[in-house]
Amino acid sequence: MNIWATIIVGLKEIWSHKFRSALTMLGIVLGVASLVGMSALVKGMENGMREAMQAVGGIEKVSVIQQDLPPSQSHLADQVVGITMDDVEALKKNATLTKLITPEMSMGRGAVVSHGKKVYRPWNICGTWPNALEMNVHTIEYGRMFNEIDDDLARNVCVIGTEVRDQLFGSFEETGKEIVPIGENININGQLFTIIGMFTRYESEKQKKEREYQMANPSPERMGPQRRTGWGRGGPGGWAFMMKNSTIYMPLNTMWMKFRAASGTGGIPDPTLSTLNIRITSVEEMDAALQQARNVMMQTHFAMEDFDFRTQENWDENISKQVNNYRWSGGIIAAISLIVGGIGIMNIMFASITERIREIGVRKAIGATTFAIFIQILIESIVVAFIGGVMGLIASYGLVELFKILIPTDNEPVIMMSSMVIAFSFGVFVGLLAGLLPAVKAAKLDPIEALRYE
Amino acid sequence: MALVELRNVSKIYQVGDEEIRALDDVTLDIENGEFISIIGPSGSGKSTLMHLLGCLDTPTHGTITLDGIQIQNATSMQLAAIRNRKIGFVFQSFNLLPKLNVAQNVEVPMIYAGVSSRERRERVMEALKRVGLENRAKHRPMQLSGGQQQRVAIARALINRPRIIFADEPTGNLDTHTGEAILTLFRELSQQGSTIVLVTHNPEIAAVTPRRIEIRDGKISINIDKRLAGLE
Numbered sequence: 001m002n003i004w005a006t007i008i009v010g011l012k013e014i015w016s017h018k019f020r021s022a023l024t025m026l027g028i029v030l031g032v033a034s035l036v037g038m039s040a041l042v043k044g045m046e047n048g049m050r051e052a053m054q055a056v057g058g059i060e061k062v063s064v065i066q067q068d069l070p071p072s073q074s075h076l077a078d079q080v081v082g083i084t085m086d087d088v089e090a091l092k093k094n095a096t097l098t099k100l101i102t103p104e105m106s107m108g109r110g111a112v113v114s115h116g117k118k119v120y121r122p123w124n125i126c127g128t129w130p131n132a133l134e135m136n137v138h139t140i141e142y143g144r145m146f147n148e149i150d151d152d153l154a155r156n157v158c159v160i161g162t163e164v165r166d167q168l169f170g171s172f173e174e175t176g177k178e179i180v181p182i183g184e185n186i187n188i189n190g191q192l193f194t195i196i197g198m199f200t201r202y203e204s205e206k207q208k209k210e211r212e213y214q215m216a217n218p219s220p221e222r223m224g225p226q227r228r229t230g231w232g233r234g235g236p237g238g239w240a241f242m243m244k245n246s247t248i249y250m251p252l253n254t255m256w257m258k259f260r261a262a263s264g265t266g267g268i269p270d271p272t273l274s275t276l277n278i279r280i281t282s283v284e285e286m287d288a289a290l291q292q293a294r295n296v297m298m299q300t301h302f303a304m305e306d307f308d309f310r311t312q313e314n315w316d317e318n319i320s321k322q323v324n325n326y327r328w329s330g331g332i333i334a335a336i337s338l339i340v341g342g343i344g345i346m347n348i349m350f351a352s353i354t355e356r357i358r359e360i361g362v363r364k365a366i367g368a369t370t371f372a373i374f375i376q377i378l379i380e381s382i383v384v385a386f387i388g389g390v391m392g393l394i395a396s397y398g399l400v401e402l403f404k405i406l407i408p409t410d411n412e413p414v415i416m417m418s419s420m421v422i423a424f425s426f427g428v429f430v431g432l433l434a435g436l437l438p439a440v441k442a443a444k445l446d447p448i449e450a451l452r453y454e
Numbered sequence: 455m456a457l458v459e460l461r462n463v464s465k466i467y468q469v470g471d472e473e474i475r476a477l478d479d480v481t482l483d484i485e486n487g488e489f490i491s492i493i494g495p496s497g498s499g500k501s502t503l504m505h506l507l508g509c510l511d512t513p514t515h516g517t518i519t520l521d522g523i524q525i526q527n528a529t530s531m532q533l534a535a536i537r538n539r540k541i542g543f544v545f546q547s548f549n550l551l552p553k554l555n556v557a558q559n560v561e562v563p564m565i566y567a568g569v570s571s572r573e574r575r576e577r578v579m580e581a582l583k584r585v586g587l588e589n590r591a592k593h594r595p596m597q598l599s600g601g602q603q604q605r606v607a608i609a610r611a612l613i614n615r616p617r618i619i620f621a622d623e624p625t626g627n628l629d630t631h632t633g634e635a636i637l638t639l640f641r642e643l644s645q646q647g648s649t650i651v652l653v654t655h656n657p658e659i660a661a662v663t664p665r666r667i668e669i670r671d672g673k674i675s676i677n678i679d680k681r682l683a684g685l686e
Contacts, residue, residue, distance in 0.1 A: 016553055362549045365510060366610065367538020367566040369531050447510050451549070 003379075006372075010380035013352070014387070024348045025388035027341025028431065032392025032423045035334035037399040039419035042330060046323040048411035051204050052240040053315055057136050059283050062290065063310040064276040064297070070305055080306045082272035087300050091278065094296045097289035100279035102135040104128045105255045105272075107189070113164065113248065114187045120167035123246035125188065126274070127255020135277050136244075143182040143197035151251035154258070158188070159197035163245035191258055193250065202241045210409045286311065335426065341388070342430035349381050349438035360442055361450025370443045377439035378432065385431020389424045396420070455522070456483035457617060457649055458507060463516035465502050465672075476502040477513070478672040484618070484651065489644040491652040491660035494669035501622070503669060504653045508541055508620045509533045521617050538566050542611025546623035548603040550595040550610075556582070557591040560610045567614055581609040585639065601632035608639065618649040625659060637662050 014021040053059065066083055069076060088103050095101075106126035113120050130145050132138065146157050160181075165171075168186060169179045181195050203211070260269035280289040290309050297307060353360065360373055368376075400413045465477040476499045484490060484507075494500040505511040506518060509525055510533075518525050521540055525533065537543075550559045557578050564574045582588045585605040595603055604624060611619050621640065625633030637659065644650050652663060660666050668676035 012553055358549070359551055362545075362551065363562070363566075364534065365508075365537060365543050365549075366563045367534055367614075369534040369566070371531070372534075372566060448505055451510075451545070 003375075006376050006379045007383060009376060010383040013380055014384060017352075020348060021384060024344050024384055025391060027344040028338065028385050028388030028427050029341075029392040029395050031334065031338030031341040031430075032389050032427045033395040033399045034337055035331065035423035035426070036393065036396035036415060036419050037403065037413070038330040038334045039327065039423075040396070040400050040413035040415045041403060042323060042326045043416055043419075044411040044413040045326065046319065047414060048204060048206055049319045049322070052238075053312055053319070054137060055202060055240045055244055056312070057277070057279075059312050059316050060279050060281075061135065061312070062278050062280060062286075062293075064278065064293070064307050065310055066272070066274070066306060067308045068306070073304055076304055079302075080304055081301055083276050083307055084271045084273060087276060087297055088273075090296050090300045091276075091293060095278070095289070095293050097281055097285055097292050098278045099281050100131060100135055102129055102132050102277045103252060103273045104132070104275040104277060105252055105260070106274045107255070107259060111189050112187075113168065113189075115168040115181075115184065118168045120164060122161075122164050122248050123243045125248045125250075127250050127252040127259075129252055132249060132277075135279060138244075138249075139200045140197045141200040142180045143195070145197055146249070146251050151253050154251060154253040154256075156191060156193045156250075156254060156258070157196045158186070158193045158248050158250040159199065160186075160195055160249075161199050161245040161247040162201040163242070164248055165198060188248065188250075189259065199245070199247070202244045204238060204241060206409060206411055207238060207241065209412075213409050286313070334423075338423075338427055338430050341427075342385075342434040345381050345384055345431055345434040346437060348384075349377060349435055350441070352380070353377060353438050353442040356442075357445060357450050357453040360445050361447050361453065364445070364447035365451060373445075374439045374443035377442045378435040381435025381438070382428060382431050385428050385434070388431070389427040392427060393420055393424060396423075455519075457486040457488075457521060458482075458484040459517075459519040460506075461517045461519075463506065463513045463518060465499075465506065465511070466514045475672050477506070479516070480672075480674055482667070482674065482677075484649065486617075487644075487647055487649055488665060489641070489650050489652075489663045490665045490667060491654060491663040492667050492669060493654055493657060493660040495655055498669045499672040500653055500655075500669045502672075504620055504622055504651070507618075507651065508543060509536045534566075538563055539614055540617045542614070542616040542619040544604070544607050544611050544619065544621040544624045546626040548595070548600070548607045548627070550603055550606055552595055554595075555591070556587065556593050556595065556598070556606050559595065559606055560613055563610060563614050577613060578609075581613050582606075584612065585609045599632070600628050601635060604628065604632075604636050605639070608636075608643075612643070612648075618651065619643070620651050620653065622653045623655070624652065625654075625656075633659075 064083060064087075068074075069080065085103060088101055091098055091101050104126045105128070106124060109121065109123070111121065111125045113122055113125070129151065130147055133140070133145055140159065143159070145159055146155070150157050165179060165181055166174075169181045169184070172178050180198065182198065184195050185192050186195060187193070256269050256271065260271075263270040278293060280286060290311075293309070298305070301307065360368075363373065396415065400415055403410075403413050460480055460482040463477055463480045463482075464475060467474045467476055478499075480503065492500050492503060502511075506513055507520075509520065509528075512528070512533075513526050516526065520536065523536065525536065528536070551562065554562070560578045560581055561574050564577065569577070579588060579591070582591055585608050587602060587605050587609065590598060590602065590606075595606065598606065604627075608619075608624075611621075624640070625636055628636060640650055640652065641662065650663075652659065654660055665679045666676070667674055667678075
């Protein structure tokens, strides 16, 4: 018995009961669409969660931070060297699993920035190398980043985040226009600096969508005195973008010579770095890369372990765990709806063979084997599931569009090829299971009884 | 050796505690090329005999040999293959598949036999020509008259060049005139060499065939061969 002929018989059978078949398929269509849509939602959520982690440098970024000596070495406390440029040079030469090294010398939260009468305390003011752009995933929107020459000459130039601009020059929301303060002078802890660049505004996709949504649909203005309406814009991870926007970068040498002179010894300003960021070549080699960096630094620190590594591994694992939970719980619910669709197919197939008992009798009388009848019924149900699956994949795009309209401020759902493949094959598999029982029942019919059936 | 040989065949149905002997110790030979009618009132066992001859069922006792093949112990798959290649069926109610057109209906047995699609097309037209319906190939069964539908059924029965054709009350649903035309067609087929078994309860129809077997209460009561009796 030719498979193609059977498929065509199946298609004809479906076509001759269009309405009934459409209703049957609907179960599979909705099941497949909800499976794909659910996974698209979870993927969007995952992207949202990973955004904040990417914003602070991603999983490959490792911070080397200073820490107190372990108790066994505490008697050496007065000989501690701290993290210095020696470490940077040593790592650069010897740590082959590290592809990017950025020293940072920061000023701490006490630093004050002012312009005219406006005063602001940014989250982070630090001196660093131009490659901090790559290390901390910054993008310059206006002006330029300082370069090696600025660093060599220890020029008083800085690059600011948009939050600094908002506080010192006025934000877009207040003034109604985008102020670009390139070339303006600001005061950083009493010293005059020229702004030569400004970063883009960092925000999560969700924050951005919320902002755009609010601009398109302004909420009614609050009555009464002006006040802050609370924290918590942008959901979890919003703080990462807040911090990133509230940043001022200046050349490392500028920071060292202009702000550290007071705390130095022997006429040399204090060379201790506050942080040393490294970017490893790949997450898979995290353990090896850290071991290598530790070995190098133990050398430069004369075996005094006054440093520690800080990675985002926990954060990353938490995200993976959470996403996995959502995926499984959502997946099981969607799979149940697919199985319900399959039960619908089984029901219809039973009705269909009862209707065709006589036909099955005739087919057997003229030579159809038990197996041929079995395959015919099975293929009919697979064809229903197959068409339903294809339509479900198409419908899933519509479903995702619907999600976007219903929740315009949430993270964009992302349809994944893998989820489509899984949903489709699961749908066809359910169709096959649903066809088994009716097919066995049809195949077992006694030809004489079937021929007599009215 | 005869085309079909029945030796002491019995078919016994168990209904509750009661044994019903639908066929009781029947012995019968059908030669190649014969045109036979099996006649008997309803309940006589003629349908059971036809089911056994047509390999739709297996006997309780006795042996049946069809074209040299023992069928009393055959599996359902072997029976299906025998029905497909060696036997053609014509039914009282035509039993065409309503969703297929005439050509497709005639084609079905060849699909089960695994004939290539080109050969199928040729043989379908050939068979339709033989029953005089070559210009009705694309029609649905419901668009045809009863006589035409029965001709389609005969074309379907012939399509795999069976060794024997069983016709179960082939004229039962037709008016006298059309019924006669169908019987004429059978006679023509017989003259061309086909082995045909007509099952009927109507003596007038049975009179058409050279040989007549009458069944009563599961036994052969009369076995007349006009040619042997010198009547024809």
